[in-house]
Amino acid sequence: MLLNNLNDYAKKYPNKRPDIHQQYGTAGFRNKADTLFHVTFRTGILAALRSRSTGGIIGVMITASHNPEQDNGLKIIEPDGSMLIQTWEKLATKIANVPDDKLEQCVADLISELNINLENTMAKVYLARDTRKSSPPLSMALIDGIKACQGEYKDFGLLTTPQLHYIVRCANSDGHYGVPSEQGYYEKLSQAFLRLTTKQRKLHLIVDCANGVGADKMKLLAPYLKEKITFDLVNIGDGILNLGCGADFVKVNQRQPDSIELKPNQHYASFDGDADRIVFYYRNDRDGKFHLLDGDKIAVLVAKFLQQLLNESGLNEIQMIVVQTAYANGNSTKYIRDTIQLTSDCVPTGVKHLHHRALQSEIGIYFEANGHGTILFSENVQKQIQQQRSNENAKKLLHFIDLVNQTVGDAISDMLIVEAILDNLNLTIDEWDSFYQDLPNKLLKVAVKDRNVITTTDAERKCVEPNGLQEAIDKVVAEFGQQARSFIRPSGTEDVVRIYTEAQTKELADKLARKVGNLVYDYADGIGSKF
Ligand code: 16G
Ligand code: ZN
Numbered sequence: 001m002l003l004n005n006l007n008d009y010a011k012k013y014p015n016k017r018p019d020i021h022q023q024y025g026t027a028g029f030r031n032k033a034d035t036l037f038h039v040t041f042r043t044g045i046l047a048a049l050r051s052r053s054t055g056g057i058i059g060v061m062i063t064a065s066h067n068p069e070q071d072n073g074l075k076i077i078e079p080d081g082s083m084l085i086q087t088w089e090k091l092a093t094k095i096a097n098v099p100d101d102k103l104e105q106c107v108a109d110l111i112s113e114l115n116i117n118l119e120n121t122m123a124k125v126y127l128a129r130d131t132r133k134s135s136p137p138l139s140m141a142l143i144d145g146i147k148a149c150q151g152e153y154k155d156f157g158l159l160t161t162p163q164l165h166y167i168v169r170c171a172n173s174d175g176h177y178g179v180p181s182e183q184g185y186y187e188k189l190s191q192a193f194l195r196l197t198t199k200q201r202k203l204h205l206i207v208d209c210a211n212g213v214g215a216d217k218m219k220l221l222a223p224y225l226k227e228k229i230t231f232d233l234v235n236i237g238d239g240i241l242n243l244g245c246g247a248d249f250v251k252v253n254q255r256q257p258d259s260i261e262l263k264p265n266q267h268y269a270s271f272d273g274d275a276d277r278i279v280f281y282y283r284n285d286r287d288g289k290f291h292l293l294d295g296d297k298i299a300v301l302v303a304k305f306l307q308q309l310l311n312e313s314g315l316n317e318i319q320m321i322v323v324q325t326a327y328a329n330g331n332s333t334k335y336i337r338d339t340i341q342l343t344s345d346c347v348p349t350g351v352k353h354l355h356h357r358a359l360q361s362e363i364g365i366y367f368e369a370n371g372h373g374t375i376l377f378s379e380n381v382q383k384q385i386q387q388q389r390s391n392e393n394a395k396k397l398l399h400f401i402d403l404v405n406q407t408v409g410d411a412i413s414d415m416l417i418v419e420a421i422l423d424n425l426n427l428t429i430d431e432w433d434s435f436y437q438d439l440p441n442k443l444l445k446v447a448v449k450d451r452n453v454i455t456t457t458d459a460e461r462k463c464v465e466p467n468g469l470q471e472a473i474d475k476v477v478a479e480f481g482q483q484a485r486s487f488i489r490p491s492g493t494e495d496v497v498r499i500y501t502e503a504q505t506k507e508l509a510d511k512l513a514r515k516v517g518n519l520v521y522d523y524a525d526g527i528g529s530k531f
Contacts (some may be wrong), residue, residue: 005119006045006104009148013041013141015102024092024354026350026492028084030064030073033134039096040138043074044145045107046095050088050118051151054079059168061161062138063130065208066248067273067493069241072134074142075161077126081169081177083352107149112357123151126168127170128159130213130274131241160275161215162410169407182220189413190224192402194419203229203419204269208257210246211235212273214411221412229419234259247272247279247371247411252443255290256281256518262290267419267429271411277371278411280418280428291433296332297369298418299324300435302365302375303342305421306400313394318381323357323366325349328489330502335436346459350492351409371375372409377401385448396424439483440506442513444499449525451497460489469523476515480508486516497524 003380004467015038022039029039038382043060056079064071076084076092084092091110098106104210111118125146131137134476139155144151156164163185170180178188183508195363209215215236235245235257242248247270254260262283269280280293299322310316322336322344336344351372358364358376367373377385382401388394403420404412422432447477448454455465469488477484486501499516503509514531521530 003104003107003149003328006107006148009144010041010100010103012144013038018099021391022093022096024084024089024096026352027065028061028073029092029096030067030071030493031470032070033064033132033138034132036072036138037141038100040074040141041145041148042095042103043076044125044142044151046088046092046145046146047076047125047142048146048149048151049107049110050076050078051070051113051114052118052121052149053114053125055121055167055387056172056227057124057126057297059077059126059128059164060142061130061164061274062132062135062142063131063161063213063274064164065274065278066242066246068243070133070134072132072138077165077168077407079168079172079256081165082355083408088335090180092253099125099431105168114277118150120303121504123149125151125153126156126164126171127153128164130154130161131211131216133160154473155299158213158216160217160410160412162276162408162413163217164406164455166410168404175390177477180466186221186224186401188415189273189405190221192399193225193416195421195457196396196403197228197398197423198458201423203267203423204231205229205269205419206234206247206260208231208235208250208260208268208270209233209237210249210271210273211237211241211243212246212271212275212484214275216414219276220375226415242273246270247277248280250279250292251294251370254292265428269411269415269418272371275411276299276409278414279371280429282433282435284430290477292438293429293433294329295369295371295373296324296329296438298371298414299365299367299373299433300332300335300340301421301432304435305425306363306365306375306397307340307342308425308456309393309400313391313397315384315388315394315397318362318384320363320365321358321361322346323354323364325354325368326489327369327500329369329438329441330483330485331436331439341498341512348460349489355393356406367409371414373414374406374409375404376406377404388479440504440509441500441502442509444501444513444517444531445494445496445521446499446517446524447496448528449522449527451524453494453524454488454490454497455511456487456489461487463488466523472523473516476512476519480504480512484508484512488516488520
């Protein structure tokens, strides 16, 4: 068979930690980087098989996103730029954990189960990586895996995760979606942005790049946009990746990075380490305080803007939905349903769930509160808008569509989307912020012996097991007034149970979180001390 030297390659990547179960989870594989060499090699094999099986180019991104520098991870990208399909996630987990001496057999079994004809199919994999020190050696392991499966590869070096998604989609759609290169990406986005914005006002944004790959990429993008928007870039690699900065830090701690001093009326944004998430913030003149504009606020802004453009182009029949998770602030959901009167739907955490649901609507806006999100337009809707393009508003919609990275949430694209909308609607950041006021909330985590004893239903809003825990939570929540809400879920990326609460004041939200945290501790064998 064609894979006769697989074992020679595999010898370079023995599984040194068979005690660790590697799982292809919510966002691919993620672990301490030094445990991932054999996983990465095997992912190379799997990606090549996926390419043979689909007949398209597959992407693999080496990154651990917002996680610490010493971690790393892998995300596999489908030919259409979306995330690996669920049935193959299981295969990825299987191949990653098979003992070294069974690897060849496992690959042979996969080839026969999947009916892959090695002689008549080609394998092509595009890879890229973030700025972690472990990423270049891991990319060598990935390449060896692709080669072991007689695949071709193209190494794009440093890219943001959404750039690789974009390039993979372009390459598989004969240029229909755009030019499959980093430069093609900058050109498409910057052109759309300049067409969508007005000529009058100049914009300025301070961007916290989380000391990650977004920094280099923003430097490359900036010259294309300088006639309309300029940037000050901070945390561009002078500090440690994701430490004390970045979108996750800002969202979780509800404050700006230590390195930023907030000036009034200035717009600020933070990316995460691989630039697929973004949150905005500013200092409000009236109260002198930090204000966060997270994924929920972005979703609402986008929904309002699109609704207006659709109405004004006579396309108000088009069905549009906003997809959120249980983490969405209660007041954002209320605003979407009651004020702008759009359908909002709640799905389990993880981009793939949101993306999947958004695809079912003609226009699907999806954002996680943490700042990951995008907007999907069906082919049919794009055609309808095209037909109206003599109308100025329909033209704007077309530029807007070009500004969106429809493959996955993209900090750079979302950044330009927000700034372009504010510019179009002539809104200050304060006016955007005042659409609705966030209900005070709290995120807490509890370490437990086994997080899998927790199961949930109703898009993670109700706990099913352990028995009695949900009733206990309901009872506590009832003590905290009408607006109080809480849910718990096992993390998909860390060995903890997450707790989320909302209440009328920050103090109440914090207190409720501690109470629910203690319940989780009691019902699910907590580790360490209680709150
Ligand atoms: C991953 C997910 C993100 C989700 C987060 C939840 C992707 C690309 N990323 O980062 O969507 O919000 O996990 O983490 O799907 P948790 O399960 O640890 O709370
Ligand atoms: Zn990320």
